[in-house]
Amino acid sequence: MLRLCTLFAPLAMLGACSTTPPKVESVTRALERPIVACRTQQHVGTLHASGEQFQREFDNHMADGRCRRFTAGQKVRDRTKTSFVDPGNGVRYYIYQGG
Secondary structure (H helix, E strand, O other), X not given: OOOHHHXXXXXXXXXXXXXXXXXXXXXXXXXXXXXXXXXXHHHHHHHHHOHHHHHHHHHHHHHOOXXXXXXXXXXXXXXXXXXXXXXXXXXXXXXXXXX
16 A cells, blocks of 8 residues: 555655654643642542541641642643643642632
């Protein structure tokens, strides 16, 4: 089977038929403010739903590593409104935005 790149050689010269995928650069940026973030959206939901038991749940989540505190200026990548990746370990964290 002929590849389309061989039929359209001028496009191949322009790089339109590259055999390797383009490299996607992940931008690393510093956090603007301190953030508490958890490893899953479920953990964030548990904190939101904890009500009067918030402090106990928060302490438990922090102690066992389900959530952690990130300081202002700490580098993160792939930031969205609700999550980011810690470049140190490659784990996606979901931001706890308060109750």
